[in-house]
Amino acid sequence: MRVELLCTGDELVTGLTPDTNSPYLEARLFELGIKVGRVVLVGDVREDITRGLEEAASRSDVVIVSGGLGPTADDFTAECAAAAARVPLVEDAGTLRFLRERAQKRGRELTPNVARMALVPEGSEVVPNPVGSAPLFIVRLGACRLFFLPGVPREYRALVDGEVLPRVRAELERRPERTWRAFRLLRTVGLPESVLDARVAPLAVAHPRVVFGFRTHAPENQLKLMAEAPSQAEADAALASAEAAARAELGLSVYGADQDTYPAVLARRLTEARATLAIAESCTGGLIASQLASVPGASAFLVGSAVVYTERMKTHWAGVPPELLERHGAVSRPVAVALAEGIRASCGTTYGLSVTGVAGPSGGTPEHPVGTVYCALAVEGGPTRCERFSLSGDRELVRLFAASHALELLREHLLTSPASSP
Numbered sequence: 001m002r003v004e005l006l007c008t009g010d011e012l013v014t015g016l017t018p019d020t021n022s023p024y025l026e027a028r029l030f031e032l033g034i035k036v037g038r039v040v041l042v043g044d045v046r047e048d049i050t051r052g053l054e055e056a057a058s059r060s061d062v063v064i065v066s067g068g069l070g071p072t073a074d075d076f077t078a079e080c081a082a083a084a085a086r087v088p089l090v091e092d093a094g095t096l097r098f099l100r101e102r103a104q105k106r107g108r109e110l111t112p113n114v115a116r117m118a119l120v121p122e123g124s125e126v127v128p129n130p131v132g133s134a135p136l137f138i139v140r141l142g143a144c145r146l147f148f149l150p151g152v153p154r155e156y157r158a159l160v161d162g163e164v165l166p167r168v169r170a171e172l173e174r175r176p177e178r179t180w181r182a183f184r185l186l187r188t189v190g191l192p193e194s195v196l197d198a199r200v201a202p203l204a205v206a207h208p209r210v211v212f213g214f215r216t217h218a219p220e221n222q223l224k225l226m227a228e229a230p231s232q233a234e235a236d237a238a239l240a241s242a243e244a245a246a247r248a249e250l251g252l253s254v255y256g257a258d259q260d261t262y263p264a265v266l267a268r269r270l271t272e273a274r275a276t277l278a279i280a281e282s283c284t285g286g287l288i289a290s291q292l293a294s295v296p297g298a299s300a301f302l303v304g305s306a307v308v309y310t311e312r313m314k315t316h317w318a319g320v321p322p323e324l325l326e327r328h329g330a331v332s333r334p335v336a337v338a339l340a341e342g343i344r345a346s347c348g349t350t351y352g353l354s355v356t357g358v359a360g361p362s363g364g365t366p367e368h369p370v371g372t373v374y375c376a377l378a379v380e381g382g383p384t385r386c387e388r389f390s391l392s393g394d395r396e397l398v399r400l401f402a403a404s405h406a407l408e409l410l411r412e413h414l415l416t417s418p419a420s421s422p
Contacts, residue, residue, distance in 0.1 A: 070150065
């Protein structure tokens with residue numbers, strides 16, 4: 001089954017609003033074994049939208065269209081749908097009644113522009129919107145079914161999940177020639193994309209039913225595995241074999257899969273180890289704590305965090321001796337170690353994590369150029385580990401990767417230290 005997406009709106013093609021609907025639907029369709037063939041963005045030009053609908057329908061079994069169904073002057077997707085299908089617009093009585101009742105509940109009169117949302121191409125299947133005003137309508141154009149949805153993400157997702165996907169799934173199951181697919185996204189840290197590619201290249205040859213792909217989403221790189229086979233059982237088996245081989249090759253660099261996030265995985269490790277953590281952050285300015293605090297239940301392991309941007313606060317909050325700062329400077333191995341040990345002792349935690357560095361764009365020295373970062377992990381009853389990293393990129397990237405490297409010190413320790421097991 002070939003599926004295409006067509007998204008309308010000047011805000012999408014001018015960069016004012018990112019298209020978040022398409023990635024959501026692409027992921028949901030992929031769960032059904034459907035890889036979207038094309039995603040097209042079209043501005044608010046009637047001729048372009050009409051032509052886009054005709055062209056997509058000529059190539060596809062299903063086209064899912066979003067946007068342009070509201071009450072304003074630039075909402076004319078329904079008109080374009082009628083033009084492409086060569087039918088008139090007609091008033092859907094059920095939608096008009098719903099819009100009138102909705103207006104009355106709010107103490108308003110139904111205005112003509114709002115009533116326009118009840119106009120759909122003649123012959124459409126109309127489906128009420130459970131969380132908004134504009135309905136979903138479905139149009140046949142030759143052998144293709146076109147689903148027209150409002151572009152508001154909350155409404156779009158409700159209709160996708162409740163109405164579009166069940167219909168697509170039912171049609172898919174009626175097709176005897178269906179190709180079955182299975183998908184896994186392996187998430188890695190600490191491996192450049194080129195290194196990841198080189199390490200798994202031999203595996204692609206050994207697993208011909210699996211397509212190996214890559215995606216960078218800083219600070220991680222992701223390995224995409226998609227198996228294709230005549231049955232779901234064969235696809236699942238091919239995927240499982242390739243995934244096992246990839247995990248064996250990549251080892252601890254794989255931190256999770258599919259919907260896993262790095263903070264959530266690390267939070268689970270800390271919780272399972274019954275461990276607690278305190279953080280002292282200089283150049284990352286609270287980024288590490290923010291990532292961990294995004295996980296529900298973070299209070300089970302995250303005791304405290306200090307943004308020790310100045311030397312005075314490094315001493316006041318993390319107990320770094322002033323003479324150490326004077327002798328070695330704030331960006332140094334001894335200070336990173338002192339930060340980690342000091343914040344751990346101050347908070348009485350299992351672990352103390354620290355990061356200090358030069359995020360740029362200024363402040364670098366010959367000894368410590370921009371991008372130099374020290375990360376340290378202090379462990380209750382054990383030695384403190386400190387690493388120096390030379391990071392490239394702008395200030396945002398340096399901070400992002402500094403946070404990642406610091407957290408990776410902690411994850412590696414949790415994975416390899418017998419004492420960290422509950």
